[in-house]
Amino acid sequence: MPPPRESVRVTFDGQAMETTRGGSLLQAWVESGRALIDNVGCMGQGVCGACRVLVRRAASDEVVTALACETPAEEGMQVAAIDYFSAHRPHAYDLHALPADAADETLVDAVFPEAKHCRHCSGCDRACPRGIEVQAMVNDAAAGSIAAAAERFDHCVMCNLCVAACPEDIDPAHLGQFVRRVQAAQSPIPGDLDARLRDIEAGGQAIRWPQPTEPETP
Numbered sequence: 001m002p003p004p005r006e007s008v009r010v011t012f013d014g015q016a017m018e019t020t021r022g023g024s025l026l027q028a029w030v031e032s033g034r035a036l037i038d039n040v041g042c043m044g045q046g047v048c049g050a051c052r053v054l055v056r057r058a059a060s061d062e063v064v065t066a067l068a069c070e071t072p073a074e075e076g077m078q079v080a081a082i083d084y085f086s087a088h089r090p091h092a093y094d095l096h097a098l099p100a101d102a103a104d105e106t107l108v109d110a111v112f113p114e115a116k117h118c119r120h121c122s123g124c125d126r127a128c129p130r131g132i133e134v135q136a137m138v139n140d141a142a143a144g145s146i147a148a149a150a151e152r153f154d155h156c157v158m159c160n161l162c163v164a165a166c167p168e169d170i171d172p173a174h175l176g177q178f179v180r181r182v183q184a185a186q187s188p189i190p191g192d193l194d195a196r197l198r199d200i201e202a203g204g205q206a207i208r209w210p211q212p213t214e215p216e217t218p
């Protein structure tokens, strides 16, 4: 005889729902039978950062940020989905035209001059559901240590919660993306990727699209 199914009750976007204990908040939403049309990307793989939520636990006054796919539902939890936060201003750059002789510090300052205005409040660290040292990344980048900053940001899922948390509008998520891109652009292409690109350019790996099927005649 199977063990009894244990359940917990949560409130998600103002709607009460009951879900299997041990399941995630994302599963709670799905189990409730509601359509999953917003704040979803990788369907629980923990790689897209789309399922941003604010969470308040039953015995706490604190509201914290989290990813719904990684957060187990707990009895009495209150949950609210939050939107994507765009960058406060566009950051234009061309990775193919990076000046070879520019110091990394100059490079970051040209695109993200706001990075040097960090007030070390740790708001971004507290907001990050991935435990990334966002503040340290921002400070590394502002100091011109692009490789160190990029490494800190390796596991960022671009949920953008740090963007919402920053009182200086530094857009840490976008700065992190920038330093990772610069780091990749300045690094040698991996040998197997280089070989494959050359093979494609030489016609060795032709892409064959499926032929469109003829519509059936009535």
Ligand code: SF4
Residues within 6 Å of the ligand: 049, 127, 128, 129, 130, 131, 132, 134, 155, 156, 157, 158, 159, 160, 161, 162, 163, 172, 173, 176
């Ligand atoms: S660094 Fe920012 S965007 Fe990346 S996972 Fe953390 S909060 Fe999300």
Ligand code: SF4
Residues within 6 Å of the ligand: 117, 118, 119, 120, 121, 122, 123, 124, 125, 134, 135, 138, 165, 166, 167, 168, 169, 170, 172
């Ligand atoms: S939230 Fe903004 S100002 Fe505060 S530590 Fe992070 S980057 Fe600096």
